[in-house]
Amino acid sequence: MSTTSDTASVTDYATEFAGRTALVTGAASGIGLATARRLGAGGANVVIADHNAEGAEKAAADLRAEGIEAAAVAVDVTSPESVAAAVAFAVDTYGALELAVNNAGIGGPSAPTGEYDIEAYDRVVSTNLNGVFYSLRHELPAIEAAGRGGAVVNVASILGSVGFAGSSAYVAAKHGVVGLTKTAAAEYAAKGIRVNVVGPGFIETPLLRTMDQEAYDGLVALHPAGRLGRSEEVAELIAFLLSERSSFVSGSYHLVDGAYTAL
Structure with a gap:
């Protein structure tokens, strides 16, 4: 006879985020939008934050048409004041903030480190690293003030653990995001706030499909899985890390890369 209770609880994925509010940056498209949709499908109130105000409004409207509670706010993650306003908008709109996904980022040009344009370097680091810091700086106090604990997921890259020729700014920023995450996780663990x-x-995007076939095939070949990832696959990992299913997971770096970094 099994000793496992027949009434063991099973996660209800349609309600696991019910009553919670999530702020997602860079959410007008791609990974950010897929994540917002996944969290909303789990019952969260979702704030779509993006520098593209029109795109954010459209994304929020599309989610509302799917039955998801969503609102849009314009944000420039390179501006601490803009980030503070976006966090305040989330709190004012839904009463509290418990979840955040810091996804906004840019790629930047490709050039050897010794030839990399300094203004471009500053722009990439300002968006991809400073933007995550500014977001954490305002999200963490808001989550703490809500008094129910919470979780944050920062979106780095495989290039947070390995290098990539021609991408010094992007690689430096994404490595920095990993270190920033670990530090924030250690600081806020005792307050019931997890940071991963x-x-x-x-990841497969329309933009990548505009590449010539040889270049596209070269990217695919870097992944032993034999294909690029999908935004929804990243969103599913983010949802797990924000959920109570990962209640003892904090300060860690989780790859979703089709074994790219296993080589």
């Missing part, structure tokens, strides 16, 4: 980071491989 994900490292996606190359």
Whole structure:
């Protein structure tokens, strides 16, 4: 006879985020939008934050049409004041903030380190690293003030653990996001706030499909899985890390890369 209770609880994925509010940056498209949709499908109130105000409004409207509670706010993650306003918007709109996904980022140009444009370097680091710090700086106090604990997921990249020729600014920023995540996790663990980071491989997007076939095939070949990832696959990992299913997971870096970094 089994000793396992027949009434053991099973996670209800349709309600696991019910009553919680999630702020997602860079959520007008791609991984951010897929994540917002996944969290909303789990019952969360979702704030779509993006520098593209029109795109954010459209994304929020699309989610509302799917039955998800969603609102949009314009944000420039390179501005601490803009980030503070976005966090305040989430709190004012839904009463509290418990979940956050810091996904906004840019790629930047490709050039050897010794030839990399300094203004471009500053722009990439300002968005991809400073933007995550500014977000944490305002999200963490808001989550703490809500008094129910919470979780944050930062979106880094496979390039938070390995290098990539021609991408010194991006690689430096994403390595920094991993370290920033670990530090924040250690600081806020006793307050019931978990902070983790994900490292996606190359993800299928319409933009990548505009590449010539040889270049596209070269990207695919870097992944032993034999394909690029999908935004929804990254969103599913983020949802797990924000959920109570990962209640003892904090300060860690989780790859979703089709074995790219296993080589």
